[in-house]
Amino acid sequence: MSDTESAGPPRTSNRPVDPRLLRYARASRGFFVAIGAIAVAQTAVVVAFAWLLTRAITGAIAGMPLPELSSTLVALAAVVAARAVLLWAREAVAARAAARVQTQLRQALVEAVGVLGPEWLAIRNSAQLAVTAGRGLDALEAYFGRYLPQLVQTVVATPIIVAVMWWQDWISGLTVVLTLPLIPIFMVLIGLATRSVQQKQWRTLQRLAARFADTVQGLSTLKVFGRQHRAAASIEQVTGEYRRETMRVLRISFLSGFALEFLASISVAIIAVSIGFRLLDGAIALGVGLFVLLLAPEAYLPLRQVGVQFHAAAEGVAATDDVFDVLDAARSTGRGRATAPTAPDAPTADGVAPGAVLRLDDVRVLRGGRMLPPASFEAAPGSVVLIEGPSGAGKTSTLAALRGAADFRGTAEYGGADVRALPPSVWLAWAGQHPGLVAGSISANVALGDDEAEPALVRRALEIACAGDLDPARELGVQGAGLSGGQAQRVAVARAVYRLLRGRARVLALDEPSAALDPETEGSLWRGLRALADEGATVLLISHRTSARTIADRVVRLEPSEVVV
Missing domain, CATH: 3.40.50.300 (P-loop containing nucleotide triphosphate hydrolases)
Structure with missing residues (x-):
């Protein structure tokens, strides 16, 4: 094991989804298709739920016949059940995809290390590489189970819900269009701080693993020279740094959640106040106002959840960045080796050429x-x-x-x-x-x-x-x-x-x-x-x-x- 540690600042992708994920993990391709289909169905269920609930409430107020009201309530119950089934399906697809992607990336990482060879491995710290391949890729469960499904849901649901709101009440739709960008702006600002802190925490964890592995491996030598206590103090110091970095990540995560919830709540309140005043003036029907008001939180919810789930998936994102760097290096090295000269009597995996010198x-x-x-x-x-x-x-x-x-x-x-x-x-x-x-x-x-x-x-x-x-x-x-x-x-x-x-x-x-x-x-x-x-x-x-x-x-x-x- 080498004591060499990664030099320079960590490199991360600034895009929501690193395109290298699709290149190196084929299972992620089908995952996005399945999650996209589920997101469309979930959006339809959300709109149907708001419409049926509005119809049931306004119908009850207007004296709707009991058979018709009952059928509406039955349809509403079916929509609720469908929403629960879709949530379960999304969780199942995400869990299965995460497991398959973890397996594929681990296999690719092992193959990449084999392509890069002992020379490359000799200047890397094997403990850091083990942390990346182990705990780092395990963190993909949060990345696939929460962040990516919510990201797809945001891309699909938000424009559809906003379009439906605009169609029913253009004033509420315009309010959402004007206030919605505030959430991504704050997400970017908080996300930049979160990524920096999360990367620092990840590097500290890798350093802690490397320091611990080196200390255990050389413990007998340290005892002979009477330096075991200093080595233990060094591990304690790095552990303290990791604890402080973890608490800093949690503080920023809580701040992010508060900011996003506050912005979304204020935006929904603005829409509610607008609808309330227009209901008093008779400028909007009760059914339309209630339908739009039920959809308003759903318009902000996906974007808010993306910000929340980003923090949960940040460790997995940091680990995949390291894995992708290794795979990129192996890919470029493999291309270079593919052009190396060979000879007709070169040895193969089935044996070596007899008499080879x-x-x-x-x-x-x-x-x-x-x-x-x-x-x-x-x-x-x-x-x-x-x-x-x-x-x-x-x-x-x-x-x-x-x-x-x-x-x-x-x-x-x-x-x-x-x-x-x-x-x-x-x-x-x-x-x-x-x-x-x-x-x-x-x-x-x-x-x-x-x-x-x-x-x-x-x-x-x-x-x-x-x-x-x-x-x-x-x-x-x-x-x-x-x-x-x-x-x-x-x-x-x-x-x-x-x-x-x-x-x-x-x-x-x-x-x-x-x-x-x-x-x-x-x-x-x-x-x-x-x-x-x-x-x-x-x-x-x-x-x-x-x-x-x-x-x-x-x-x-x-x-x-x-x-x-």
Whole structure:
């Protein structure tokens, strides 16, 4: 996990609905169609309810016959039931759409991280990304369940209701037209403040998650140096900031609700007073006045609710902005990679081309504005290539370039295909200096990525990695807790070896696999790697141990020189 945090101000869309939502979440398209149809039906029900209630009241006053009044009341009850059904339908459609969109965006986010590769992920904070993919996308329930349906309802219902009011009483219609824009103006002003505060709260939450994850991961080191209390104080400080940001968001939300309700109430009161005076003068009929008065609150209600629901959905909006930024970056990167050269004998997901040779010609890895020393060599099947050099010479970075975790200049081909155009998962088995184990059994860690693990191959991989004494069924904790450093390293080597034995890769790349091993175990490991090469594997080996030369067919020496670019 990197400690790097997002730099610069957060970017958000100023539009009510980000068009990237329709691009990356196909389920949202059908959602808008369904919600639009429901909004039309709800508007019709609102108008019908106002008309039937007006007819029932005026009819009762005028002495309407009981059968006719009863039929009106029955129709009114049916309209009320229809309105309840439509509300339920809107909630059900919104909940289903939110769940599907969450799933699609999470899948797209995972795929995007895979496209962007380890190099991109290395400069991001994984805790922040986890918060975005978890809690952030969970907040889409409010976005889809409240904000977007209300937004569609506003677009559909408000103009229809205003048109009906104008048709019945143009003075009331004109009053709504003149006062209605006041609500969006105040919504924009309050919304600008809300968005800024909400974004700050969201960034504080991400920072809190990152700080907590880093503290837990390095707790043992902090205790050794006596800094655990300071780390806890730092978390407490960020927690206090998050609490203050949350309260600030709530204050603005309450202020927004009050302002919108006050404006709507004043506007409806103006219409009511106007209708009252004209009823006294006989300028308007009771039925028309009552019908228009019943519709007046409904004309303002959708717009008021949009402002209220915006606050509830603000966290989801902030999270989707982050997700869309990642997806946009992956989309542009994917287009660039699509044009990379390929060769007829390039490996595919079904296997690798037999006899493929790995060739590096003047490969210079770029790291933080530095260009590391060039690496040039060939690695053919059946050979062991040992990469040596002092720290900082670029040995680990060279393997990082091959697995897509670092940018480089020069030529790197496998089977005649540019390695930048090849997913490393189809040709490379790799184990680095950090084991990277996960919670689960040793067998599951060794067979990581294999849907149907083969127990025999798992045991053979463990034996080659000098970990045959470990029980494959043994359960490990988070990050492989329960194993010593040397055991964890051997399990990581076994994982790469298993991938090779399973036929999922032909090139085995190991970075300091014997760093935590004693000389006897190290010798056994070298013999196992030599046997794999003799069976046809291509082995790339980084090691400071001189004993590694005993199995190497070729030794590549890198010297620590660099060029600032």
